[in-house]
Amino acid sequence: MRPDTHDKGRLAVTVLVSVGRHPLTGRGRRADQDARGVELARALADAEVELLHAGRLDAGSEAALRGYLGMGFEALSLLEQPAGADVLPALAEALEAAGPQLVIAGEQAEQGEGSGLLPYLLAERLGWPLVSGLAAVEGVSQGVATLLQALPRGQRRRLKVRLPAIVTVDVAAPAPRQSAYGPARRGRLDVQAAPVVPDDDLARWQAQPARKRPKRLKIVKAASARDRFKAAAAKAEGGGGQVLTDITPEQGAEAIFKLLKEEGVLR
Amino acid sequence: MSDIRRRDPRKEWIARNRLHPRHLEVLAELGRSDGQGAASEWMGPHGLMRRNPHAVGFIGPNGVKRIDRSGVQQGQGSGGPQASTAASKPRVEIEAPAFLVAVVPDMAGGRLTGHDRDLLGLARRLADADPATPGAVLAVVFGEHKEDAFGEAGVDRLLHLAEPEVEGFAPEARLGALVAVEQAWTPRHWLLPDSKLGGADLGRRLAARLGERPATGVWQLEADAEAPSGWRCTARGAAGTLDFQRAMPRLILALAECAEPVSETHHAAQALALPEALPAQLARIEDLGQVAVDPAGVALSEAEFILSAGNGVRDWEGFHHAAEVLGATEGASRVAVDDGFMARHRQVGATGTWVTARVYVAVGISGAIQHLQGIQACDKVVAINMDPGCDMIKRADLAVIGDSTKVLEALVALVEQAREEKRNAA
Numbered sequence: 148m149r150p151d152t153h154d155k156g157r158l159a160v161t162v163l164v165s166v167g168r169h170p171l172t173g174r175g176r177r178a179d180q181d182a183r184g185v186e187l188a189r190a191l192a193d194a195e196v197e198l199l200h201a202g203r204l205d206a207g208s209e210a211a212l213r214g215y216l217g218m219g220f221e222a223l224s225l226l227e228q229p230a231g232a233d234v235l236p237a238l239a240e241a242l243e244a245a246g247p248q249l250v251i252a253g254e255q256a257e258q259g260e261g262s263g264l265l266p267y268l269l270a271e272r273l274g275w276p277l278v279s280g281l282a283a284v285e286g287v288s289q290g291v292a293t294l295l296q297a298l299p300r301g302q303r304r305r306l307k308v309r310l311p312a313i314v315t316v317d318v319a320a321p322a323p324r325q326s327a328y329g330p331a332r333r334g335r336l337d338v339q340a341a342p343v344v345p346d347d348d349l350a351r352w353q354a355q356p357a358r359k360r361p362k363r364l365k366i367v368k369a370a371s372a373r374d375r376f377k378a379a380a381a382k383a384e385g386g387g388g389q390v391l392t393d394i395t396p397e398q399g400a401e402a403i404f405k406l407l408k409e410e411g412v413l414r
Numbered sequence: 415m416s417d418i419r420r421r422d423p424r425k426e427w428i429a430r431n432r433l434h435p436r437h438l439e440v441l442a443e444l445g446r447s448d449g450q451g452a453a454s455e456w457m458g459p460h461g462l463m464r465r466n467p468h469a470v471g472f473i474g475p476n477g478v479k480r481i482d483r484s485g486v487q488q489g490q491g492s493g494g495p496q497a498s499t500a501a502s503k504p505r506v507e508i509e510a511p512a513f514l515v516a517v518v519p520d521m522a523g524g525r526l527t528g529h530d531r532d533l534l535g536l537a538r539r540l541a542d543a544d545p546a547t548p549g550a551v552l553a554v555v556f557g558e559h560k561e562d563a564f565g566e567a568g569v570d571r572l573l574h575l576a577e578p579e580v581e582g583f584a585p586e587a588r589l590g591a592l593v594a595v596e597q598a599w600t601p602r603h604w605l606l607p608d609s610k611l612g613g614a615d616l617g618r619r620l621a622a623r624l625g626e627r628p629a630t631g632v633w634q635l636e637a638d639a640e641a642p643s644g645w646r647c648t649a650r651g652a653a654g655t656l657d658f659q660r661a662m663p664r665l666i667l668a669l670a671e672c673a674e675p676v677s678e679t680h681h682a683a684q685a686l687a688l689p690e691a692l693p694a695q696l697a698r699i700e701d702l703g704q705v706a707v708d709p710a711g712v713a714l715s716e717a718e719f720i721l722s723a724g725n726g727v728r729d730w731e732g733f734h735h736a737a738e739v740l741g742a743t744e745g746a747s748r749v750a751v752d753d754g755f756m757a758r759h760r761q762v763g764a765t766g767t768w769v770t771a772r773v774y775v776a777v778g779i780s781g782a783i784q785h786l787q788g789i790q791a792c793d794k795v796v797a798i799n800m801d802p803g804c805d806m807i808k809r810a811d812l813a814v815i816g817d818s819t820k821v822l823e824a825l826v827a828l829v830e831q832a833r834e835e836k837r838n839a840a
C-alpha cells in the first residue's frame with residue numbers, strides 16, 4: 148500500500164474484503180457483508196477507497212476477489228497468507244503503514260471460524276474506536292464521521308465517531324452493485340508478502356458441517372395429567388391482565404398511554 | 415370463624431341416608447363449610463372418610479357432567495395450597511461462593527429477554543456443576559431496568575450500574591465497567607448473549623480487551639474431563655455452516671436456547687457494588703439517539719410496536735391517524751383484510767405474519783385462535799374492545815372496554831397533548 152499517494156483533502160478509506168462462500172453451492176464468491184461495505188465506501192463522497200485482503204491466491208479465491216474489482220476498482224492489495232494463518236498481524240501492520248481514516252469490514256466472515264472478532268482485535272491493537280452494524284455513513288467532516296447504525300426491529304441509531312475508526316457493516320446496508328466482468332478481468336491483484344502467524348487454536352478444534360439444532364421442547368412441569376394436558380392444549384393466555392370496564396374513553400386512553408410510556412415505545 | 419371443626423352426628427347421619435327428606439339440604443350445608451357447592455367428602459362418625467359421588471364434579475358447557483380428578487376442584491377450593499408458586503420454589507442462597515460466573519444480559523426494553531434467561535440457565539449449569547464448591551451467578555445490568563424477577567431467573571449476585579455514562583449506547587463506558595468487574599472479582603466464566611441487541615458487540619469488545627479468545631455462537635455445552643476448564647462447547651461458525659467442537663474458553667458468546675432457563679429454584683439476587691467508582695473515560699463514540707424511522711416501512715414481523723385493527727374498527731381514517739401519531743406499525747385481523755380495509759401483508763395470525771412486537775395493541779379484535787397464534791411472542795398486549803368476555807381480553811395485559819373510535823381519539827389527543835407540553839417545556 149502506498150501511504151504517500153493519499154490526496155490531502157480526500158478521505159482515505161480501506162475496505163477489508165474476504166472470500167465468501169455461497170450458502171447453497173459452497174463456491175467462492177464476494178462475501179455479502181464485505182460487498183456491502185465496498186458499496187458503502189463507493190457511496191462516500193470524495194473518498195479514496197482501497198481494498199485489502201489477507202489470504203491465499205488460488206483459482207477459487209481469485210474469482211471471488213475479482214468480483215470486488217468488478218465494482219469499479221483498478222487494484223486490490225493482497226497480503227499473502229497460507230491457509231490456517233492468523234491474519235491479524237498482517238492486516239494490523241498493513242493498516243498501520245497505510246494509515247487510512249476509515250476502515251470498513253463485514254461483521255462475520257463466511258468461512259473459517261467466522262467469529263466476527265477480527266475488527267475488534269484490530270481496533271484494540273490500533274487503539275481506534277469501533278462501531279458495529281452500520282446501515283449507512285451519513286457524512287464525514289473534520290475528522291468526525293456521522294454514522295447510522297442498524298438496530299434490531301428495523302430501528303436506526305445515529306452516532307458520531309472520531310476518526311480514524313473501524314466500522315462493521317450490517318446486512319441492513321444498501322445491497323452491493325453488480326460486479327462488472329470487464330473491470331473484474333482488467334483489475335490488478337497486488338500480491339504482497341506479509342508476516343505469517345499460524346493459528347494453532349483453530350487447528351486443534353474439530354469442525355464438522357453444522358448439525359441441525361434440536362428443537363426446544365415445551366417442558367411442562369405439572370403435578371397432574373390434567374395440568375399437563377391443559378398446558379399442552381392451552382391458548383396463549385396472559386392471565387391476570389387488568390380489565391377496565393365502565394370507564395370513559397379518556398380514562399381508558401390514559402391507562403393505555405401510561406403503559407405505552409412505561410414500555411418506552413412512544414417517542 | 416373458629417378453626418375447630420364441630421361434628422354434628424345427626425347431620426352426618428342424614429348425609430349418609432339418601433332417603434332422608436332433608437338429605438340434599440344437609441349435604442349442601444356440609445359442603446358449604448368447605449367452600450363448595452355440595453359436600454363430596456366428609457369425616458364419618460368412625461373416622462372414615464365418606465364420599466357423596468353425586469356431589470362430585472360440575473356441569474360442563476354442553477350440559478354434561480364433568481368430573482375433574484386433578485384435585486383442583488376438590489379439597490383445594492379455598493386459597494391455602496394454591497399459594498403463589500414463586501414462594502414455594504426452594505430458595506437457594508450461596509453465602510461463600512467458590513467462584514463467580516459473570517453474565518451480562520441484554521435487558522432489551524429493561525427486562526430480561528428469553529435469550530438472557532437461557533444464558534442465566536447456562537450460567538447456573540456452570541455454577542452448580544460441583545455441589546461441593548458451588549459458584550455464584552453474577553449478573554451485570556446496565557442502566558434503568560424494570561425487571562423484578564432476577565432471583566427467579568437464577569441470579570445470586572446483582573451488580574446494577576446506573577451511572578449516566580453507561581446509559582444508552584455507550585459500549586466504551588460499559589466495557590470499562592466490565593473491566594472493573596474483572597479486576598474486582600475475576601469471574602471464572604464470562605457469559606454474554608451473542609445477539610444483535612448489544613451482547614455480541616460488548617462481548618467481542620471485552621474479549622479483545624481481556625485478550626481472551628472467546629467461543630462465539632455457542633449453542634451446546636458438555637462436561638469434558640479432558641478440557642482444562644472441564645467443559646467442551648459446540649460453536650457455530652462460518653456463517654452458520656460449521657460446528658466447532660472445542661474446549662470451553664473463559665469467555666462465551668452464546669446463542670439463544672443454549673440451555674434451559676432456570677425454573678425450579680429461587681435465588682437471592684443480592685445486590686453488589688463495585689469497590690471503586692467507574693474510571694472516567696473519554697467517549698470517542700457519541701450517541702445522537704435513535705432516528706425516527708417510518709413505522710410503515712418496518713416489516714410487520716420485526717416491528718416493535720403494532721397497532722392492529724379488527725372488525726371492531728369503524729373509523730378507518732381515525733385508525734390510520736392514530737397509528738401515525740403513536741408511531742406504530744399497522745397490523746390487521748383477517749376480517750379487516752378480507753373486507754378490504756387493510757393490505758394483505760398487514761394480516762397478523764396463523765395465515766398472516768407471526769409478529770414479535772414488544773407492545774401489541776389490538777383494536778376491535780375478538781381474539782380468534784388463528785389470530786392469537788400470531789401474537790404468541792408479544793410481550794404486552796393491550797386490547798380495546800366492546801365485549802368484556804372475548805378471548806383477546808383474556809390474553810391482554812391491559813384491556814379497555816369501550817368503543818374503539820372514542821378510545822383511539824382520546825389516546826391521540828393525549829399523546830399530542832403530551833408532545834405539546836414537552837415542546838413548550840423545551
Ligand SMILES: Cc1cc2nc3c(=O)[nH]c(=O)nc-3n(C[C@H](O)[C@H](O)[C@H](O)COP(=O)(O)OP(=O)(O)OC[C@H]3O[C@@H](n4cnc5c(N)ncnc54)[C@H](O)[C@@H]3O)c2cc1C
Pocket residue numbers: 723724725726727728746747748749750761762763764765766767777778779780781782783784785788798799800801804816817818819
Ligand atoms: C383457516 C383459517 C385461518 C385464519 N387465519 C387467520 C389469521 O391468520 N389472522 C386472523 O386475524 N384471522 C384468521 N382467521 C380468521 C379468524 O378465525 C377470525 O375470524 C378473525 O380473526 C376475526 O377477526 P376480528 O377479531 O377482527 O373480527 P370479529 O371476530 O368480528 O371481532 C370483532 C371484535 O370487535 C369488537 N367490536 C365491535 N365493535 C366495536 C367497537 N365499536 N369498538 C370496539 N370494539 C368493537 C367486538 O366486540 C369483537 O370482539 C382464520 C380463519 C380460518 C378459518
